[in-house]
Amino acid sequence: xxxxxxxxxxxxxxxxxLTAAIALTACGSETKSAGTPSNxxxxxxxxxxxTYDGGLYVLDGESLKVAKDxxxxxxxxxxxxGNDRHMLVSTGTGFRVLDALSPELTSIEYKGxxxxxxxxxxxxxxxxxxxxxxxxxxxxKTVGExxxxxxxxxxxxxxxxxxxxxxxxxxxxxxxxEEKRVGILVLDKDHKEIARNESCPGVHGETxxxxxxxxIGCQDGVLIYKxxxxxxxxxxxxxxxxxxxxxxxxxxxxxxxxxxxxxxxxERPEQVSLINTETGTLKLVDLGTSYTFRSLGRGPQDxxxxxxxxxxxHVIDPExxxxxxxxPVIKKWTEPLEWQEARxxxxxxxxxxxxxDPTTKNxxxxxxxxxxxVTTVPLPKAPNELSGIRH
Numbered sequence: 001x002x003x004x005x006x007x008x009x010x011x012x013x014x015x016x017x018l019t020a021a022i023a024l025t026a027c028g029s030e031t032k033s034a035g036t037p038s039n040x041x042x043x044x045x046x047x048x049x050x051t052y053d054g055g056l057y058v059l060d061g062e063s064l065k066v067a068k069d070x071x072x073x074x075x076x077x078x079x080x081x082g083n084d085r086h087m088l089v090s091t092g093t094g095f096r097v098l099d100a101l102s103p104e105l106t107s108i109e110y111k112g113x114x115x116x117x118x119x120x121x122x123x124x125x126x127x128x129x130x131x132x133x134x135x136x137x138x139x140x141k142t143v144g145e146x147x148x149x150x151x152x153x154x155x156x157x158x159x160x161x162x163x164x165x166x167x168x169x170x171x172x173x174x175x176x177x178e179e180k181r182v183g184i185l186v187l188d189k190d191h192k193e194i195a196r197n198e199s200c201p202g203v204h205g206e207t208x209x210x211x212x213x214x215x216i217g218c219q220d221g222v223l224i225y226k227x228x229x230x231x232x233x234x235x236x237x238x239x240x241x242x243x244x245x246x247x248x249x250x251x252x253x254x255x256x257x258x259x260x261x262x263x264x265x266x267e268r269p270e271q272v273s274l275i276n277t278e279t280g281t282l283k284l285v286d287l288g289t290s291y292t293f294r295s296l297g298r299g300p301q302d303x304x305x306x307x308x309x310x311x312x313x314h315v316i317d318p319e320x321x322x323x324x325x326x327x328p329v330i331k332k333w334t335e336p337l338e339w340q341e342a343r344x345x346x347x348x349x350x351x352x353x354x355x356x357d358p359t360t361k362n363x364x365x366x367x368x369x370x371x372x373x374v375t376t377v378p379l380p381k382a383p384n385e386l387s388g389i390r391h
Contacts, residue, residue, distance in 0.1 A: 026126050044068075045168040046346070047100035049087055050356055050363065051384040056089070057379060058103040059387065064363050064377035068103040072100045080390035082120035082140030087387065088127070090115040095127050097144045100389055108144060110136055119160040120390070128173075133158040135173060137165055140391075153191055162206045164214060170194070172214050172225055174203050184216050184223055184230065199225055199228040207247030207254055213277040217242040217252045222256065233275060234284050235260075242273050244293045251302040252278040253318040257293065264374055266337055272296075272306055275320050283321045285307055287314050292335050296385070297348035299368050305353060307346040309333050311368065313353060318345075325372045329364055330357045345386040358382035 005119070046059035046061025056078065077090035078098070085101040094111040095118065098104075113131025120126075125143050127136040133155030142148035153171060155161060159181055161174035169189025170249040175182050175198060183198035209215060213226040219241045221234040239262040246255045256273040268290035274283045289308035297305040303324075304316035313327040335343055342358035353366040361382050365375040 007358075017147075023335055042067075043101050044103050046389065047087075047103065048354060048363075048386070048388040049078050049098070049100060050345075050379070050387075051385040052379070052381040052383055054381065056098075057383070058098075058100055059363070059377075064144075064365060064375050066379065069380070070103075070105050072105075076385070078385050078387045079118035080120060080387060081118070081143040082123070082125040082391060083143055084389060084391060086144040087389065088125075088143070094129070105143065106147060110138075110150070112136065113158075116160055119162060119164045119206060122166050122167040122212075125229060126165055127162050128161050128163050129330040130160045131158055133161065135163040135171070137171075137296070150288070153187070162204075162216075164206055164208070166212055166214075172206070172216070174216070176203060184225070185331060186225060186230065195225070195228065195230050195344060197232065199223075199232055202241065202243070205245050207245040208249065208275045209247045209254050209274050210250055210252045211277075212249075213252070215245055215247060215256075215275060215277060217245055219262075221282065222254075222275055224275075224280065226277065231280060233280050235273075235282065236284065240273075242275075244296055245275075246296040246298050246304070248298045248302045250300075251298075251318060253302075253304075255296055255298065255304040255306075255316070255318065257291070257296065268309070268334070270306070272316070272357060274304065274316075274318050284314055285321050285323065287323065289314075290335065292343055293339070294343065294345035297346050297353065299348065299353075300351045303368070305346065305348060305368070307344060307355060309335060312345070313355070313368075315368070315371075323372060325371060327353075327366060327368075329355045329366060329373060330360070330362075333357075333359060342382050342384040345383070347386045347388055349388055349390060354386060354388070356383035356386045358384065 044067045048059040056221040079088045079245045087098040088095040090095040094109045097106045097108040112129030116128045116130040125140045135153040137151040156365045157177040159176035163173035171187045181203045183200040186195040201219035204218040216223045237260045241259040254275045256356040258271045259267045261267045271284045289310040295307040306314045311330040315325045345356045347354045
């Protein structure tokens with residue numbers, strides 16, 4: 001297998017490391033439902049959450065002040081749960097629910113070996129457990145309820161995968177084993193197969209574009225699922241890995257990363273991909289700087305945003321496939337060799353971009369339209385993953 005395949009949020013051939021690293025210990029607090037917080041006076045406004053080595057911080061989304069420090073051992077991963085108060089924290093045994101408004105880590109957990117991707121779409125939250133290949137589907141509004149109804153699908157074999165359920169109940173999910181991932185499968189609402197494609201080596205990551213078009217990354221391009229059919233868009237180079245994508249429900253163009261050195265121990269790419277789901281074409285944009293898997297986002301007018309190692313947010317017009325401006329945020333930085341190690345991260349919500357910097361331990365809020373930093377707050381410990389409440 002190519003070295004490049006073992007990358008961030010990527011195949012967990014690093015599975016053994018993750019299994020040990022993410023064995024988290026935490027005291028469970030009172031179970032919370034999706035209702036009103038027990039103490040409304042202490043409710044966190046528009047929570048932002050960042051992890052650090054030893055726990056996570058829940059921050060006020062406006063002031064960026066730490067509202068709660070929640071200690072947790074091990075390597076921690078966080079994801080929005082798809083409603084207005086909850087997030088999901090990866091643990092050694094599954095996806096644990098964080099009530100970010102209260103804020104507190106609840107005792108509710110969706111069990112799953114080697115918890116991987118969390119996908120929110122069409123009012124549903126879909127969890128993929130890499131250790132078993134099991135997909136768990138919930139109504140996003142019920143995440144955090146003690147007895148939330150769930151539906152499941154079991155993949156043919158365990159693998160580092162991802163799944164998404166569409167509005168009509170169709171389930172798009174990856175195909176593969178722990179050794180090799182090959183493509184995607186589409187199932188109807190009764191989980192009967194309606195389409196498949198096994199021409200997607202190293203399949204990884206997903207997003208949706210305008211019209212509920214699904215885009216899945218490959219080591220040589222992407223697969224596009226729309227209108228009941230799967231099509232392949234090939235990379236312009238023989239090896240052109242697109243493993244992380246960022247889409248928008250109002251744009252037909254998807255932003256993706258792009259790596260073209262199959263033998264690199266750690267490739268530091270300087271191009272991003274733009275996949276047009278209407279025309280089935282792919283364009284590359286040169287940034288003049290490298291970036292990482294935590295660098296991609298979309299702006300309020302569907303701008304493609306990339307946090308570069310030059311410390312700037314590169315704002316790209318996806319239609320023109322050109323960088324229209326850059327926003328200076330932090331100093332130049334270098335991507336660490338190990339993907340679990342802290343590095344600057346980008347999270348976008350509405351017209352605000354949030355950037356974390358583990359070197360200075362600062363968190364920044366950037367007004368995208370104005371092109372400037374509006375808030376800077378120091379954190380007690382170096383931040384790693386960065387996310388927040390998102391419907």
